[in-house]
Amino acid sequence: MKPQTPPKTYRVKSFGCQMNVYDGERMAELLGERGIAPAPEGEEADLVILNTCHIREKAAEKVYSDIGRLVLAGKEAGKQPMIAVAGCVAQAEGEEIMARAPAVSIVVGPQAYHRLPEMLDKAQKGERATDTDMPAIAKFDALPARKKRGPSAFLTVQEGCDKFCTYCVVPYTRGAEISRPFKHLVDEAHKLVEAGAKEITLLGQNVNAWRGEDDKGRQVGLGGLIRVLAGIDGLERIRYTTSHPNDMDEDLIAAHGEVAKLMPYLHLPVQAGNDRILKAMNRQHTADSYLKLIEKFRAARPDIALSGDFIVGFPGETEAEFQDTLGIVDEVRYAACFSFKYSPRPGTPAASMEGQIAPEVMAERLQRLQQRIGAHQYAFNQASVGRTCTVLVERTGRHPGQWLGKSPWLQSVWFEAPAAIGDLVEVELAEAGPNSLKGLVKAG
Ligand code: SAH
Ligand code: SF4
Ligand code: F3S
Numbered sequence: 480m481k482p483q484t485p486p487k488t489y490r491v492k493s494f495g496c497q498m499n500v501y502d503g504e505r506m507a508e509l510l511g512e513r514g515i516a517p518a519p520e521g522e523e524a525d526l527v528i529l530n531t532c533h534i535r536e537k538a539a540e541k542v543y544s545d546i547g548r549l550v551l552a553g554k555e556a557g558k559q560p561m562i563a564v565a566g567c568v569a570q571a572e573g574e575e576i577m578a579r580a581p582a583v584s585i586v587v588g589p590q591a592y593h594r595l596p597e598m599l600d601k602a603q604k605g606e607r608a609t610d611t612d613m614p615a616i617a618k619f620d621a622l623p624a625r626k627k628r629g630p631s632a633f634l635t636v637q638e639g640c641d642k643f644c645t646y647c648v649v650p651y652t653r654g655a656e657i658s659r660p661f662k663h664l665v666d667e668a669h670k671l672v673e674a675g676a677k678e679i680t681l682l683g684q685n686v687n688a689w690r691g692e693d694d695k696g697r698q699v700g701l702g703g704l705i706r707v708l709a710g711i712d713g714l715e716r717i718r719y720t721t722s723h724p725n726d727m728d729e730d731l732i733a734a735h736g737e738v739a740k741l742m743p744y745l746h747l748p749v750q751a752g753n754d755r756i757l758k759a760m761n762r763q764h765t766a767d768s769y770l771k772l773i774e775k776f777r778a779a780r781p782d783i784a785l786s787g788d789f790i791v792g793f794p795g796e797t798e799a800e801f802q803d804t805l806g807i808v809d810e811v812r813y814a815a816c817f818s819f820k821y822s823p824r825p826g827t828p829a830a831s832m833e834g835q836i837a838p839e840v841m842a843e844r845l846q847r848l849q850q851r852i853g854a855h856q857y858a859f860n861q862a863s864v865g866r867t868c869t870v871l872v873e874r875t876g877r878h879p880g881q882w883l884g885k886s887p888w889l890q891s892v893w894f895e896a897p898a899a900i901g902d903l904v905e906v907e908l909a910e911a912g913p914n915s916l917k918g919l920v921k922a923g
Contacts, residue, residue, distance in 0.1 A: 480584065482605040483561050486525030488518035494541060495532030497720065498682045499566055499589075501633040503530045505622050506565065506592050512623045513596055523552060526561045526599075531568035533648050535822035542568050546580045553582075561585075561602055565592055567652035571825075573611045583607070589653060590614060590638075593621035613654040619663060625670045630871055630901035631716075631885075632676035636664050636704065637683030642723060644750070645761045645828040646790065646821060649684055656684075661691035661704065668708050677901055678716035678871055679708065687722040687731055702730035709740040715903055716871060716887075720746045721788075724764045724772055736779035742887045743780050744814075747773070748788035752807030753800040756793050759832070766807055773811055784814035784859065784888035791848055792821040792841030795834035801844050808851050814859040814888060816852040820845050853913060860890060860911035869903045870894065870918055886916070896920035 489510045493503035506528055507517065518524035529545055532538040542564060553559035563585035564576050570588035577586055584602040587595060588611035598608040625632075639656045640649045668679055681701070683689060689701045697703070705717055717740050724747060734741055747769075751757055754765045776783050789804060808816070820841040823830035863886070870884040870892045882898045883891060886908070893915060894906050906918030 480581075480602075480605045480607055483584065483603050484525075485603055486515055486561055486599075488522070488524045489515050489526040489528065490518045490524035491528045491530055492545070493530040493566075494538055495530070495534065495566060497633055497680065498635055498638070498684065499530055499532055501635050501682055502566070502589055502592060503528070504628065504633070506530070506595060508623050508626050509593070509595050511626065513599070523556055523558075524560055526563065528563045528565050531564060531566035533567035533571045533652050533824070535819060536824070537822070539568050539572075542576070543580065546582060550582045561599075563587060563595075563598075563602075565589070567648065570611050570652040571648060573609050577607060577609060585609075586611070588612070590618055593618040616657060616659065619659055625667060625674055627674040628676070629873060630676060631678040631680065631873060632671045632674075633682050634664065634667055634671060634679050635659070635682045636701075636719075637686050637689040640684045642685065642725075642763070643761060645759065645832075646793065646824065646830075648824045648827060651826060653684055656688055658689045658691055661693050661699070661707075664691075664704060665694075665707060668711060668714065672711055672713045675901060677714065677903065678718065679714060681705070681708075681717070681719040683719075684721065685723045685726055686719045687728075688726040700728050700730055702728065702732075702734040705731075705734050705738055705741055709738045715740060717741050718744060718889075722747050724749070724762075724769050727772055732775050732779050735776060735783060742889070743783045744786070744887070744889050745776055745783055746786045746788075749807060750788060750790050751793065751796075751800075752803035752805070753796075756796055756800050756803075759795065760790075760793060760829070766803065770807070770810060782888075784890075785811055786815040786889075787811070787813055787817075789816060789818040789848060789852075790821050791818065791844040792836035794821070794829055794832035794836065796821075796836060796844075801848075804848060805851055808848070808855065812855050812859065813852060814890070815856055818845060818848050818852060857911070857913045859888075860913070860916055863888065863890065863908045863916060864911050865908065867905065867907045867921075870906050872898050872900050872902045872904060874900060891915040892918045894918035894920055 491503045493500045531542045562583045565587045569586045573586040585598045586609040590613040591610040601608040639654045641656045693699045872882045872884040876883045876893045909919045910917040
C-alpha cells in the first residue's frame with residue numbers, strides 16, 4: 480500500500496445495534512480530536528469507517544459490497560478514500576477482510592477503536608493496520624470527552640455477553656460481560672446532560688447484568704445506577720436496552736414503579752414461544768418464566784410498554800412450535816417488536832444443527848409473525864388515544880411547522896405547535912396510525 484495523505488474529512492457508517500451506533504459516535508469524537516471533520520452532506524469523505532454488524536448474514540455481507548462501491552466511486556473521482564472496517568465483522572473476520580479487500584487500510588474491532596489514532600498514523604505511512612484485541616475497560620478510559628449531540632443520547636454501561644445462545648455471534652465478537660465502573664458512568668451522564676441530552680438510554684448487550692459499587696461502597700445493580708442518574712438535574716428521561724430475562728432483579732423491577740424519570744418501556748427479547756426451541760437456543764428460560772416476569776413489571780408499572788425480539792425458523796422448528804411464538808405475541812400484546820429469519824452464523828452451535836429450515840418456510844413464518852406483531856402495535860397505539868403525555872422533540876416533521884418526537888412509550892408522535900428540538904412538550908394523543916400518532920398541544 481502507498482503512503483496516504485492525512486484525511487481531512489471522515490464519514491462513519493454504522494450498520495448494527497445501538498451499541499454499534501454508540502461506538503460510531505465515539506470514533507467520530509476521536510477523529511474530531513485529531514482535527515478531522517465530518518464530510519459535508521453529499522461529498523466524498525477522505526476517510527470512510529464502515530462500522531459493521533455480524534449478527535445476520537445479510538448484515539455481514541454489506542461490508543464487501545460497500546468496499547466495492549467505495550473503490551469504484553474513488554476511481555471515478557480520481558481519489559481513493561482511506562477505508563477502515565470497524566465493528567463486529569472486523570472482530571470476527573479481520574484477517575479475511577485484509578486478504579479479500581486490498582483497498583482496506585485499517586481493521587479495528589469494537590474493543591480496540593480507542594487506538595484508531597495510532598492506526599491512522601500507520602495507514603498514512605502506507606502500512607495496513609489491524610487491531611482486534613479485547614482490553615474492554617481500557618477503551619473507555621482512552622476516549623475523549625462526549626460532544627454535543629441530539630436531545631437523546633446513548634451511554635454504554637455494559638458490554639459483552641456470557642449467555643452463548645446457540646445462534647448468536649455476540650459472545651464471540653464482543654467478548655465476556657464487563658460492567659463499566661459506576662463513577663465513570665455518572666461522570667459521562669453528567670457530560671452528556673451538559674452537552675444538551677435530555678434523555679439517556681443505557682446500553683449493554685445484557686444491560687441488566689450491569690453490577691457496580693456505588694459512591695457509598697454498596698454493591699448495586701442497574702436499578703441502583705438508574706436511581707442515582709435520576710438525580711441529575713436536566714436529565715428528564717432514562718431508558719435502557721437490551722435486557723436478558725435471567726438478569727432481572729427485584730430492584731430494577733421496583734425502580735419502574737418508583738423512579739419517575741425511568742420511562743415505562745421495556746425491551747425484553749424472548750426469541751421464541753416454545754420451550755423445546757428455547758432450550759435448543761440455550762436461552763435458559765421458559766415461555767412461562769418469561770411471562771411471569773412480564774407480570775411483575777406490569778404490577779410495578781401498569782402502563783409499561785413491552786417490546787421484544789423474535790427469531791423464526793430456528794433449526795428443527797415445526798409449524799406447531801412456531802404457533803407457540805404467535806401465541807406468546809398474543810399473550811404479551813407487545814407495543815413493538817423486531818423479528819428475524821434465523822441466519823446460520825459461522826462458528827455458532829446452531830449453524831451445524833440438523834433440521835435447518837428452508838428459506839421459503841422461514842419467509843412465510845416471518846410474514847405471519849410480522850402481521851401479528853403489527854396488529855398488536857396498532858392496537859397499542861389506538862389504546863393510547865386520549866392519553867396525555869410528554870413528547871421529547873427530536874426533529875422537524877415532514878411539513879413546515881410539524882415536529883416529531885417520542886412518547887414515554889417510545890411511540891413516534893408528531894404535532895403542530897411552536898417548539899424546538901429538545902423540548903418536552905405536553906400533548907394529548909389524538910389519532911393513531913400503525914407506526915405513529917398525532918398529538919394535540921393543549922392551549923394555555
Ligand atoms: N443481547 C440482546 C440482543 C442480541 S442481537 C439479547 O440477547 O436479546 C439482537 C437480536 O438479533 C437478538 O435478540 C435476536 O433476535 C437476533 N439474532 C441474533 N442472532 C441471530 C441469528 N443468528 N439469526 C437471526 N437473528 C438473530
Ligand atoms: Fe446473543 Fe443470547 Fe447474548 Fe443476546 S443473550 S447477545 S442473543 S448470546
Ligand atoms: Fe451487530 Fe455486533 Fe451489535 S454483531 S448487533 S453490531 S453487537
